[in-house]
Amino acid sequence: MSLADADADATPRTRPGPARADGAGRAEGSARPEGPARGRPRSEAVEHAIVEGVMKLLEDGVPLADVSIERVARTAGVGKATIYRRWSGKEELFVEVMRAAEPDDLRLPGTSVRDDLVALLENLRRRGLASRSSALLHNVYVQMKCSPKVWSAYHENVVAPRRALGLAVLRRGQASGEIRADIDPSLALDMFVGPMLVRSVLERDADLPEGLSERIVDNVLTGLAPTGRAGES
Structure with missing residues (x-):
């Protein structure tokens, strides 16, 4: 099964809002009003492949302005729709790539x-x-x-x-x-x-x-x- 097939019937998720102030990551979207989500859970392997696809293009020297969703999809071996189910556009995708390249999300000890x-x-x-x-x-x-x-x-x-x-x-x-x-x-x-x-x-x-x-x-x-x-x- 290809990466695109693995995610073909995944339910589109609601785009998250800004990251939470506690630094633990972005909040998930609210539940769909018509009932529980259907379809297979979205594949983490697919998301990883997409982020790695952007990384590869940048490592190959492709300017950020030339990294299109179409180009990322070809590099990652997925369809454009698979990317758009996760990110509304390349700006949001680039932010995710930067998150992946940085140290883990900040967690405060809360002791003092x-x-x-x-x-x-x-x-x-x-x-x-x-x-x-x-x-x-x-x-x-x-x-x-x-x-x-x-x-x-x-x-x-x-x-x-x-x-x-x-x-x-x-x-x-x-x-x-x-x-x-x-x-x-x-x-x-x-x-x-x-x-x-x-x-x-x-x-x-x-x-x-x-x-x-x-x-x-x-x-x-x-x-x-x-x-x-x-x-x-």
Whole structure:
């Protein structure tokens, strides 16, 4: 059975909305009103083949603008309808490819504001290391920024939810008294992620050692702690 046959009668799924703020992935669409879905479950092998098809085209040097749904379908060995059952267009598909190329979705420990902030920065550090070790990932980032629609979709589905997650952590810290109440959470988040982004994106040869996330968080938290708590362990 071919990949196209394996998915031929799969029920089209409702397109998901933006990724959840908890970083655990995109929410599934609501159930169909007429009753339970019919047909075979959609094949993970088919989805993998489609994502790998895009990766292969990019590895072969095909510019992002020239990667059409038709071309992906031929490379992956599936029909165009199989792709459109999963993604409304190539912009959404490219975002999925970027998700697959990055480290696993972010999950916060929830033990303390400090631990959650360290987890946020550690995710950025690992993404920076992945980008440096993968010419494909680096080139896709560069090409995405030349495509406003793709970059906008990536920002909406990947960047914005992660930022919302960081803001929620900081607001929780303000509510618990771990962070000064007069601090702008948006500006404070920039103070945490800024140093890591500079090292991982702007300074391509900057060191990204183990423990860097903890060092950044501890230094910034010292300045954001309420009076009398700075320097506490």
